[in-house]
Amino acid sequence: MKSFKFYLATIIFSLSFAACAAPPRPPKPPKHPRHGAKPMPPGQAKKIYGTKSAKPFAPGQNK
Template sequence: MKMFKTPRFTATLLAAVFSLSLSNCAVSVGTSHNTAKAKPLPPGQAKKITGQKSAKNYAPGHNK
């Protein structure tokens, strides 16, 4: 069997290993939504979720 030319074979092998190593890198772009402060639910939305008739219990500033 004929031997490969050493410099050319080495260069091809190095290029293949380099391209495989770059293809395995994972890059994620974007921002995380967990760092932002979440807004509290409005009283009407909380009432709808729980199924109650009044939103008075979910309005902290109203004391009637």
């Protein structure tokens, strides 16, 4: 009878630790690839949008 109580106590003790396991965390979303990148140069923006002048893409340049 004494060994039965010991085995029962051991099983209950081990199950109590198994129930405390934390679920796995969800994966983090990927970072945005352009985060912290330099802005696009006016000439490159002109080529992408197909305009003849880069003036609208360079607001700091006044002539």
